[in-house]
Amino acid sequence: MATAAIFSSLRRRRSPSLEAFLSPVDLTGLPLIQTLAAISTEIISSFSTTRFSFQRRNARSLIRKIEIFLVLFESLTESRWGSTPSSSSSTALLCLKELYLLLYRSKILLDYCAHSSKLWLILQTPSISGYFHDLNQEISTLLDVFPVNDLRLISDDVREQIELLRSQSRRSRLYIDGNDESLRVTFYSFLDGFENGEIPDSVSLRTFFVEKLGVKDSKSCGNEIEFLEEQIANHDGDVEPTGSVINGFVAITRYCRFLLFGFEEEWRIKNNPNKKKSKGDGDGFITVPKDFVCPISLDLMTDPVIISTGQTYDRTSIARWIEEGHCTCPKTGQMLVDSRIVPNRALKNLILQWCAASGVSYESEFVTDSSTNEGFVSGLPTKAAVEANRATVSILIEYLADGSEAAQTVAAREIRLLAKTGKENREFIAEAGAIPHLRRLLKSENAVAQENSVTAMLNLSIYEKNKSRIMEEEDCLEAIVSVLVSGLTVEAQENAAATLFSLSAVHEYKKRIAMADQCVEALASLLQNGTPRGKKDAVTALYNLSTHPDNCSRMIEGGGVSSLVGALKNEGVAEEAAGALALLVRQSLGAEAIGKEESAVTGLMGMMRCGTPRGKENAVAALLELCRRGGAAVAERVLRAPAIAGVLQTLLFTGTKRARRKAASLARVFQRRELAAMRSGGYGVVGDVNGNRDGGSFTTDVSVPMSISISVPVL
Numbered sequence: 001m002a003t004a005a006i007f008s009s010l011r012r013r014r015s016p017s018l019e020a021f022l023s024p025v026d027l028t029g030l031p032l033i034q035t036l037a038a039i040s041t042e043i044i045s046s047f048s049t050t051r052f053s054f055q056r057r058n059a060r061s062l063i064r065k066i067e068i069f070l071v072l073f074e075s076l077t078e079s080r081w082g083s084t085p086s087s088s089s090s091t092a093l094l095c096l097k098e099l100y101l102l103l104y105r106s107k108i109l110l111d112y113c114a115h116s117s118k119l120w121l122i123l124q125t126p127s128i129s130g131y132f133h134d135l136n137q138e139i140s141t142l143l144d145v146f147p148v149n150d151l152r153l154i155s156d157d158v159r160e161q162i163e164l165l166r167s168q169s170r171r172s173r174l175y176i177d178g179n180d181e182s183l184r185v186t187f188y189s190f191l192d193g194f195e196n197g198e199i200p201d202s203v204s205l206r207t208f209f210v211e212k213l214g215v216k217d218s219k220s221c222g223n224e225i226e227f228l229e230e231q232i233a234n235h236d237g238d239v240e241p242t243g244s245v246i247n248g249f250v251a252i253t254r255y256c257r258f259l260l261f262g263f264e265e266e267w268r269i270k271n272n273p274n275k276k277k278s279k280g281d282g283d284g285f286i287t288v289p290k291d292f293v294c295p296i297s298l299d300l301m302t303d304p305v306i307i308s309t310g311q312t313y314d315r316t317s318i319a320r321w322i323e324e325g326h327c328t329c330p331k332t333g334q335m336l337v338d339s340r341i342v343p344n345r346a347l348k349n350l351i352l353q354w355c356a357a358s359g360v361s362y363e364s365e366f367v368t369d370s371s372t373n374e375g376f377v378s379g380l381p382t383k384a385a386v387e388a389n390r391a392t393v394s395i396l397i398e399y400l401a402d403g404s405e406a407a408q409t410v411a412a413r414e415i416r417l418l419a420k421t422g423k424e425n426r427e428f429i430a431e432a433g434a435i436p437h438l439r440r441l442l443k444s445e446n447a448v449a450q451e452n453s454v455t456a457m458l459n460l461s462i463y464e465k466n467k468s469r470i471m472e473e474e475d476c477l478e479a480i481v482s483v484l485v486s487g488l489t490v491e492a493q494e495n496a497a498a499t500l501f502s503l504s505a506v507h508e509y510k511k512r513i514a515m516a517d518q519c520v521e522a523l524a525s526l527l528q529n530g531t532p533r534g535k536k537d538a539v540t541a542l543y544n545l546s547t548h549p550d551n552c553s554r555m556i557e558g559g560g561v562s563s564l565v566g567a568l569k570n571e572g573v574a575e576e577a578a579g580a581l582a583l584l585v586r587q588s589l590g591a592e593a594i595g596k597e598e599s600a601v602t603g604l605m606g607m608m609r610c611g612t613p614r615g616k617e618n619a620v621a622a623l624l625e626l627c628r629r630g631g632a633a634v635a636e637r638v639l640r641a642p643a644i645a646g647v648l649q650t651l652l653f654t655g656t657k658r659a660r661r662k663a664a665s666l667a668r669v670f671q672r673r674e675l676a677a678m679r680s681g682g683y684g685v686v687g688d689v690n691g692n693r694d695g696g697s698f699t700t701d702v703s704v705p706m707s708i709s710i711s712v713p714v715l
Contacts, residue, residue, distance in 0.1 A: 043110065062106055071161060095147075099142060125177070190205070194251075205260065206260055247385045252384070258414075288300055295331045296314070312344050393425075409449040429460060441453035457480065481500070494530065524538075535570065542564060565600045565603055581618070604622050617658050617659035624669070639669070639673050645670065
């Protein structure tokens, strides 16, 4: 039915009322005629004076038909038609109820043509013309069966108008306005030009947008972009043009916005850091479950695979990681047993189900502004979109280099948004020279400029080659850390932490980042005092830094260890904190520092009891290393923890494979300690966890043996 596509396109703009789908089954006779007259009057009063930019002839023709129907309804009302059962036939009632639906559909279609984006109406010219034709055909069919001759109470003049309308409806054909179609062809020619590497001249673009479409300022142009982006988010695969093609038109329109209108006052970003707003204000965001996001690229996984450590990554990201010579797991830091990757079909099915439930194309790309899982939905990039965005970036770079403070702020924001929509954009933005200008804005006293520049830097850093460009840019790392330490907005500080996390994915940069002045201290402070999102950004950055063995002393000096221990109490970041501690405790220096933290053992024990499967795995691994490397006193604290035997017993049979292996090792340590305590009669010298009685041993005043048998499975 014609209205299905209309309603689909309108679903984010306005919801049709229930009456659009259900005829007034409870209305008959005169009340039905009065309702039809009211609807017709509303349509005529709303649209008879409307200046339609497109579909003028089709819209006027439909309104004229409704005007004739109104004459009929008024005549029937005056004659009190239907006031008695004998005065109305069943056929007439059925036709009038069907006409009720047609009127509502007409109202929606006219409203759509009056208020939709001009560019979208051009692109949909054939389809919308088809909707008008469908309505006309249904009106013609209805009039063919409408018993107008049985309506004896209406005048001959009215009867004649209905007959004339019936005759005209029969003869009507599909009409596509020549001017509308010409504009559509011109718009597609711009797309073809960019596709072939030929940028249309500014005169042609100005003629098209300003003179023919009436898009006369950047605000109107922005509204056109917003509407087209909504169509990408709502896109139905059966509707033309495809999401990728629409994405190309969005890119062209964005280019024209800067080329034709520059940075006009009405759309400059105001310096109001206290304004409450969501991340990426004005963009189409959806929340992506964190388990669906690749830890390397921070994008939605389209082909999730499992590596030998049990972690899941997107195939392209982990394949690139292994090809670059890395032999460790990016997330856990564990050595890879082999380079084999196995498809995670279960997770892929869950992602497919989530995409279907969220109305999102699985091929759509999700790019995050931070380590939180907010993603911007966009169509797959075409060559035309890439080339149009490349042309836009060249204009933005000019404003970044020589524009006013307001222009630089807007340019940084637009680069930030472009860097969210694909690796191609990230690559050529960096190649065009944006990083030095963004680095300079990191030191801006304008809070919005600083926030947009650090977020743009974050989005650029997701592309692997850009990590080296950022790190090699003089003073850039220090500027990012400076924003982390004393950024003008909370969002800027959080995105600085997320940028450091992204950069630290490269192993050789981890030590340099950790050694940057105040970096670890600022991350530790953010983990302790930040927002939930800020804590997440901080703990993931600290985790990455912990995977480098040379950073252990820096993590201790900078308060990273203390903040990680404290984070064990926070459910939102406890898993990552336990993972970082499990890495640091592998070194004697780290084990000693963690052992000195009073709440370390209790925090890790709590994680073993109530944490996530991966959190339990990290916690038992950390406790095992504490016993091995933290000294006898720390080992005694671990092995005397309340209910440790029961927790280990549970973990041995319900934990992950790695958790069971670590729990089995810790259980053996526990049993050796019990045997040593019984041999000494509960007093005096007790050997360390390896059975030695030398300098690593310790004495206790009282030892209470625990007779608990733990079955240790062979793994």
